[in-house]
Amino acid sequence: MKCGKKFSAQEILDAHTEKHSGDKPHKCIICPKQYHFRADLKRHMFVHNKKTNPYTCTTCGKGFSRKDHFKNHCLSHERKAALYDMRRKLNES
Incomplete structure (x- = not known):
């Protein structure tokens, strides 16, 4: 290829x-x-390696060695929660 x-x-x-x-x-x-x-x-x-993962997600427990990866991961939980809320509100209408 x-x-x-x-x-x-x-x-x-x-x-x-x-x-x-x-x-x-x-x-x-x-x-x-x-x-x-x-x-x-x-x-x-x-x-x-838990020693190299100082950033731990309080939602799912996943650990990260880099702060930027940790922040992106946390945003994914926030996006999922926002999407869930939007769907719930649409279903209530």
């Missing part, structure tokens, strides 16, 4: 081509997530 991207070095092209193979050899031992690259799996593993 070709996507048309061009790279200045063969090794960068080879690494990019791996993404299109569908093969994800780097598997998390804790959850079903799989990754093309070892570095991506390594970054993912922080999700499972």
Whole structure:
């Protein structure tokens, strides 16, 4: 499969081509997530380490290592609640 991207070095092209193979050899031992690259799996593993997740959602208990990801997650709960309220009000009408 070709996507048309061009790279200045063969090794960068080879690494990019791996993404299109569908093969994800780097598997998390804790959850079903799989990754093309070892570095991506390594970054993912922080999700499972409570010490590196100082931000915890009070709604569902999910932990986050990054404040921006935590804030986005909390907004998703707020959006779901707002949507639920809108649907409830429509059904009451």
